[in-house]
Amino acid sequence: MGIGTNVRGRATRRALFDAAKRLFVEQGYAAVSHADIAAEAGIGRTTFYEHFASKEELLVKLVERELPDLVEEMLASIDPELDPEEELVELTKRMIEFVATDHLGLILHTEVPKLSAESQAAIARSHAGLAEAFVRVYREGVAAGRFRPMEPELAGRLIDHVIMAAGRVVMDAPDPRARVAEVAETTASFLLEGLRSR
Numbered sequence: 378m379g380i381g382t383n384v385r386g387r388a389t390r391r392a393l394f395d396a397a398k399r400l401f402v403e404q405g406y407a408a409v410s411h412a413d414i415a416a417e418a419g420i421g422r423t424t425f426y427e428h429f430a431s432k433e434e435l436l437v438k439l440v441e442r443e444l445p446d447l448v449e450e451m452l453a454s455i456d457p458e459l460d461p462e463e464e465l466v467e468l469t470k471r472m473i474e475f476v477a478t479d480h481l482g483l484i485l486h487t488e489v490p491k492l493s494a495e496s497q498a499a500i501a502r503s504h505a506g507l508a509e510a511f512v513r514v515y516r517e518g519v520a521a522g523r524f525r526p527m528e529p530e531l532a533g534r535l536i537d538h539v540i541m542a543a544g545r546v547v548m549d550a551p552d553p554r555a556r557v558a559e560v561a562e563t564t565a566s567f568l569l570e571g572l573r574s575r
Contacts, residue, residue: 390428392418394439397432402480406436406488436488437496443481444503451475452510461518462569468511469540469568470561476544477553477560486544511536515572524572532572539568 396417400409411432415425429435455467475482489500501508515532518524524532543564550556 386428389418389420389424392420393425393428393435394442397435397439398480398484401436401484401488406432406484406491411435433492433496436484436492437499440481440485440500441503444485444500445506447475447479447481448504448506452506461514461521461523462573464514465511465518465568465572466565468507468514469536469565472507472540473543473547473561473564474557476541477547477557482544483548486541486548508533508537518572522574525574535571536568539564 393414397409397414400413400417404413409432411425411429412422414432414435415422429438451471454471455464459467476486477483485500485504489497492500512529512533515524515536516529519526543560547553547556547560
């Protein structure tokens with residue numbers, strides 16, 4: 378395979394990723410076929426299968442390609458000198474903003490639960506850094522006497538579900554961007570009250 382073929386192949390994959398992202402956000406994952414994605418990307422349907430075995434594989438590869446860098450940027454933007462409560466607030470706000478306003482966040486929030494267990498596990502690995510950050514902050518808060526002790530996995534799941542529910546509220550609003558700050562602030566306050574040691 379020559380250099381030109383490799384470049385064309387990468388360009389085609391990129392076009393498929395971009396087309397899929399647009400269509401998944403506009404129509405929802407279930408409503409979009411591989412043929413729709415190929416047409417949106419300006420390629421033939423059979424060419425789709427030269428790059429991906431299925432629409433689900435494309436979504437997983439899209440997440441694996443983009444999410445780790447987004448998570449890294451999100452975590453790097455938070456001041457490392459914050460105390461555990463402040464850091465939890467910042468993580469919560471950024472996560473809700475991502476879930477509710479970023480195309481990839483929207484796709485993840487709405488479509489991942491519909492995927493196979495194997496695909497969900499692959500996607501979970503792509504944002505493991507974020508889950509680890511929440512667990513680390515929780516453990517630091519417990520060690521500092523700020524958060525009540527509980528099983529870290531339970532704390533992580535509770536935090537995750539509260540944030541996902543808040544993201545859904547923002548996504549369902551007529552103007553999601555207008556609701557982000559208020560919902561994120563309320564959610565962060567709710568989490569702090571629930572986690573604080575008594």
